Amino acid sequence: MSPQYFDTFGTRVLSGRAFNESDTATSTKVFIISQATAKGLFGNEDPIGRRLAQAEGENVRWGEVVGIVRDVQSVISDPSPVIFQVYQPMAQEPRPQNEIAVRTNGVAPIAVVESIRTTMAQLDPDLPVRKLQPADTTILRANYQEAVLRDMLTAFALLGLGLASLGIYGIIARTMAQRAGEFAIRLALGAAVRDLSRLVHISGVKLALLGSAFGLLGAVGIARLLASANPNMRMNSVPVLVGATLLLMAIALIASWIPARRAGKVDAMSLLRAE
Secondary structure, three states: OOOOHHHHHOOOEEEEOOOOOOOOOOOOOEEEEEHHHHHHHHOOOOOOOOEEEEEEOOEEEEEEEEEEEOOOOOOOOOOOOOOOOEEOOOOOOOOOOOOOOOOOOOOOHHHHHHHHHHHHHHHOOOOOOOOOOOHHHHHHHHOHHHHHHHHHHHHHHHHHHHHHHHHHHHHHHHHHHHOHHHHHHHHHOOOOHHHHHHHHHHHHHHHHHHHHHHHHHHHHHHHHHHHHHOOOOOOOOHHHHHHHHHHHHHHHHHHHHHHHHHHHOOOHHHHHHHO
16 A cells, blocks of 8 residues: 555545655554454554564564554445555565556546556556546446345336336226125115225225235345345335335325226116116
8 A cells, every 4th residue: 555545545544644755675564453353453542552473374463553443334235345455665565466546526437547557557567557547337247246236126116116006006996896786785784985985995995905925035134135135135124015015005095096987976776676
């Protein structure tokens, strides 16, 4: 990590210091650790000034903890995320391949890609610069498979909601149509139209509530099953479940209201003769 790493990525230093120009290959080896690392290794004690060992085979190198930063989440949707995070200065841990990050202000990141590539070529024409792209593009490409799965699940969910809506409407409307003879008898015996409408609505709401209860149980079960395979995808959104339930309830009320309206206008004597 370079001295400007945490400022570039917006990672807040909670305690101690960030890397600086004095952290060189000949100076004392230093580490910066995350909150979770500090809590896991040192508990409630202050880790600043404590020492950590970096083991590479039989070679063990000790270094000093000089700072604590906030925990960060990886851009990759990993079912087994790394909790402990340790940072080292680039000057003390050189590697053949490195990544550069540029923070823009007031300009779109894509607009500075070519200028960065040109600057790097001027510094070293033999140094290849690959995958120079905005951070949002990097995140999207890293989670491409999860995005495809999300879109597929969304499409299936919408299809299922549409089929459920059509099924609820059809079942309730057909059930009420089959009770037309009963409605005619009630009207002939002196029942008021509003009483008939209330009866139809109550029957429809009971059917809708029963179906919604079974549907919610099934949705929770399937959500847990999918979440076990994709722990980083949110499968149990309460607003989505509530919204879908309210939509199906509204469709059930409409399916009940139409037969109730027709029942109020029916000619009881003609319907009874037909029966």
